[in-house]
Amino acid sequence: MLLEPDRLFPVEPSSRSLARALYESIADLPIVSPHGHCDPSWFAKNERFPNPADLFVIPDHYVFRMLVSQGVPMADLGVPRVDGGETEKDPHKIWSLFAKYFYLLRGTPSSLWLEHSFQEVFGFDEPLTENSAQAYYDHIDAKLATPEFLPRALFDSFGIEALATTEGALDDLKWHKMIKDSGWSGNVITTYRPDTVVDPDAAGFADNVRAFCELTGEDPNDWEGYLNAHRKRRAFFKSMGATASDHGHPSAVTADLPKPEAAGLFAKVMSGDFTAQEAEQFRGQMLTEMARMSLDDGLVLQIHPGSRRNHSDPVAAQFGRDKGFDIPGRTDYVAALKPMLDAVGMEPNLTIILFTLDETSYSRELAPLAGAYPALRLGPPWWFFDSYEGIKRFREQATETAGFYNTVGFNDDTRAFCSIPARHDVARRSDCAYLATLVGTGRLRESEAFEVAHDLTYRLVKEAYRL
Amino acid sequence: MLLEPDRLFPVEPSSRSLARALYESIADLPIVSPHGHCDPSWFAKNERFPNPADLFVIPDHYVFRMLVSQGVPMADLGVPRVDGGETEKDPHKIWSLFAKYFYLLRGTPSSLWLEHSFQEVFGFDEPLTENSAQAYYDHIDAKLATPEFLPRALFDSFGIEALATTEGALDDLKWHKMIKDSGWSGNVITTYRPDTVVDPDAAGFADNVRAFCELTGEDPNDWEGYLNAHRKRRAFFKSMGATASDHGHPSAVTADLPKPEAAGLFAKVMSGDFTAQEAEQFRGQMLTEMARMSLDDGLVLQIHPGSRRNHSDPVAAQFGRDKGFDIPGRTDYVAALKPMLDAVGMEPNLTIILFTLDETSYSRELAPLAGAYPALRLGPPWWFFDSYEGIKRFREQATETAGFYNTVGFNDDTRAFCSIPARHDVARRSDCAYLATLVGTGRLRESEAFEVAHDLTYRLVKEAYRL
């Protein structure tokens, strides 16, 4: 066995036993994955995953960052370069490096997720080491060649009830269309992610906006035309199953300018001649605009602020976007969200889901805000905080002020397909551990804990994301 | 039973048993409540509380915020409006909504506090639900009609040795006078809270100051006259039992300007023509002035910084001050307090009690400051942090640097009268749980733990607040 059956439960026997009972009551519930980055072409084409390195190493930034941090060159791990430089092509060599340095992941959630996949998806019961690397590779590779390991088959065997992917505002959603047309029963939906046409600092912003308006027959020189283009694309995404939009911004700043000012700001950022503060304000204005559109079309608004993208200039130059070390930074919510919340925060039919990479905001800002405004809900711990300790801190710091019912269940937020059941399992166990501790210290009744466990696993995510 | 007898104690049996023993040694000590917001007219008039909704729902912002956050209109909960709009008047309807949504408070301290009142004050042993709502209402209402549930009788039965309320600088303290004149033995004292005559951003500031100076026969156009007015009002409050002043400021900024500059700043803020920074500086100057007055008259100085008041413009417009969603924000202490501490920080006979809504300051700023300056003490976890996890974080993060003896026991800080024994009980249990953990891990001797438990519950608050 790679995994302890009672992992993540409290060690004290009576709490452990209750945590196990809570977990058993929800372990088999379907997976609802309302936010993630799987590639829809997997399910559209349903071709086999090419090899173990492509499945487990190359796309997993948790894995390659840890190896790089200890001196393994990123190119040796097969991460594609954008500068034309050489990168390792042999999946055996990549796998072998991964196996050699697998011990670096000790104590991280990645080791739990990977061993969950190894044991539960591929049936391993011995650890991955340099010695077992070859056998691991061969076994996984052989499995990937079988029908049971094609994307759709895995989707079904993972027990996924719904899976949302994320596409840019200019995407034609052809894979989603192909999935819908295929007759396959899997519920794979898209999410509207308009960052490239909303963020004046995005590469090619003005060109993106012109293409965006052309696509929708709107005037790119007109603020109302631009907003209409969003309305039309949102409608198109909704027709492909989207129930939410998602916004990755450097900060949580929002704005609610009078229309003429907003129109003037739009003209400014389109001209290319704008300050950093104007870019910030435009992004902020667009969050409020998106919230207003949500009131009309019912899409849920997700805000993911606080990542400092591409921290390393040399790495970004060699490996491109999303590979250049995105690092969290301090994020303020209280003053930042006020303009949007003054505009729409009291709307009972609007759902805005806030995420954070700054855990200091849980108890000081996010829980008090979500514990007051009807439109706000708290997203689950995100990215580096999607972990046992991260979930524990979230629950301990948010629950006493926001309760359970201003949270929205779990997001796996992953592009590592096989980790989906692993991540949901870690979240379910971590929540059950927390609930068992509440019961053990007299803060919740046992009967309530079973109900809350079900809510956190299934009901809240379905309701919040309107799935 | 609504409450577990061993609630909040560690789950491991040997630690639990020690925590229980520690708790039993201090559970019956009198309640000393040196900071709160009870209405002194309750004890002056000693009239019955009107109904269960008025007692438990309408004045409790923890309760109504949580229900509002899930879409219940604030007016339906009977919260009074300032804009002339309709608000629910029928206490039965309000109670019924409260009962229906009581489950939203799961995992919050409010559920512990309320069930403590239900069980210990009113004798319930079944949970409040939609089904039991009517029976709950009738039983509480009947009890409230009996002599044993009049304010003074409850005060006595709660075992309150001293209770401080908070009054503005212009208050005539007539209720306090009436209490004193009544011959009742209850020790209800006031606290000097001069925010409306100290904060240039307060509504009607200059008029307030003029009224304040008229009341004391001082010249409102003269800085020394204004300071004298404070001295006189402090003396008056002291004559009504006050041992402390209290200051709710947006930040912890202090200043110590030369007299001519301070006088000039006073003239500026009185003129109404001042910047946000000048207002900040004036508030900061006044903290240092208050500290100097404390050196003379012995009042303890409490600083409550960091709340962003009335976050929601629309809610504040409808429901007014204190109802408009006050939200914590990041608060810096190190540079902010330097001017005041350079002036008076080394005074051994001065007591300044610092509070925070920014838990990140416990270990980084507040404990190092209080662990050095003789004049500083740390107030207990405040507001959203007055909870099991909040107290745990406070002790874990502050004790290793500030020790126990730079803290001042517990504040309930409440306007919900029946929650007073509940809150003190939660604090006592949480502290005993922490102490038992220290003993269990060899960081404190058992004999010391009993002494510290008594100190934290009774001795430190009496000494710090000079009660």
Place this chain on the structure above:
Amino acid sequence: MLLEPDRLFPVEPSSRSLARALYESIADLPIVSPHGHCDPSWFAKNERFPNPADLFVIPDHYVFRMLVSQGVPMADLGVPRVDGGETEKDPHKIWSLFAKYFYLLRGTPSSLWLEHSFQEVFGFDEPLTENSAQAYYDHIDAKLATPEFLPRALFDSFGIEALATTEGALDDLKWHKMIKDSGWSGNVITTYRPDTVVDPDAAGFADNVRAFCELTGEDPNDWEGYLNAHRKRRAFFKSMGATASDHGHPSAVTADLPKPEAAGLFAKVMSGDFTAQEAEQFRGQMLTEMARMSLDDGLVLQIHPGSRRNHSDPVAAQFGRDKGFDIPGRTDYVAALKPMLDAVGMEPNLTIILFTLDETSYSRELAPLAGAYPALRLGPPWWFFDSYEGIKRFREQATETAGFYNTVGFNDDTRAFCSIPARHDVARRSDCAYLATLVGTGRLRESEAFEVAHDLTYRLVKEAYRL
């Protein structure tokens, strides 16, 4: 017994038992102390420590700050004054005050460290109190007169394999030379700490730089000359055993200016006519310069940012540098370190060790940075955070993202010689407690935990500091 044999281990019996086994496997490993502030003259001269107060009270800022915070005048504790005022000279009186107020340290790491010294070094088994003060004094004083308690003998009996002290860039390192020439086998090395010639805000900065350049035969009016002076002094320190430099800066700001700009900035700060921001930028530039020199000479670069030195003007005026209440402050790393990391962060042969006094940076900034850049490692919890809870928070907040292998073992960072074994013992126990909890919750295999325990205690510090 003053100390519980199972102190700091988890209370749950199975975890406790594993923590004990882990601890026993590493308890007797040699102490490697790569960063601290012991006085090298102790080992050069090998004279007896003068008396108990000089050993335990006067140099220990944790101790005297706590007593001062409760109203004991600093001068009564024998802390030397720089303003010519009186200070207590009688070590018996100082010791007696210390004993009287020793209870103030309850719950702090100092009480654990001191009782460890009392029991393990001096053989006490009864607590220090007012009653036992005289007996304690006499016993310690008598022991200090014996050969077994001379500095070199204690060094050996503590099992210290290597001890680094810290000296300024202008230091002649005569004590280190004397140690080397003495033939004694103890490995006491120096560390290059050039703050007084790097920080334009340091007292006498320009004079310091001139002396520094004179010492090395370089031109103090030339940027390259100034850099060469550093190269030469680094080489000299290296010849006296240094494997690292250390930099105490107010912030973590770095810069990487083009050479002409850097040269211009150097001329500016040397002229004495510069802004606060220019001073900050110069310090930041020097971190990058030091990192580049490290690439050549192999010295490890330590950065200790975030202390607000000499917070109290009056205390600093009376007692001088390092006695004036240094207080931590908020510290940002992400934007601050970018210039240096863009320049050298991907170098696999460079080691930069980051410390923090701002625990909020562990999970949000430091772990993500160290978990990506090959040149970065995380230093252990520093100063107020060198404690059981501090270490626990560090491991819980850093490990999930940075793993174990981007950390560097323990630093005692002390000038209290007898506390060295005590501090390492606390760190070892705290780490074993953490590892046992990981195993108990299925996040690490037991066999891995034994390996990691050894790594955290011995291997990582040797490797990171190149000892």
